Amino acid sequence: MPRIGTAPGSASGFAGGVAATVVSSHWPLVALALLTLVVLVVSLMTTPLGAALTVVQCWGLYASFVVSSAGYLVLDWPALAVLAAAGTASLGGLARGRAPAPSPARS
DSSP: OOOBOHHHHHHHHHHHHHHHHHHHTTOHHHHHHHHHHHHHHHHHHBOHHHHHHHHHHHHHHIIIIISSTTSOOOOOHHHHHHHHHHHTHHHHHHHHHHSOOOOOOOO
16 A cells, blocks of 8 residues: 655644544543554554654644643643554554565475
8 A cells, every 4th residue: 555645644644633632532541542543543554754743743632632621732741652652653564565575485
């Protein structure tokens, strides 16, 4: 599956993050789980930069509208660590995409 570019990947991550935040804003653990799922899915489809931007956007949404309901950014480092770990799926996908094909068995 070809990867989508950085800008469309980041935009789809932001849209997914907003939807996840709106749906689960009163339940912090559910919100973090949904945002982690958004980051994981988007990072498998986009470039590493698109995945990194999605991580930052989803963390900002979580820290601003879930942890702090007033919209002020609260530095929530454990949530950033969870989202960043999910964002590394992009690097794993790149490694799988560049792996050489297995050689056929010789008989």
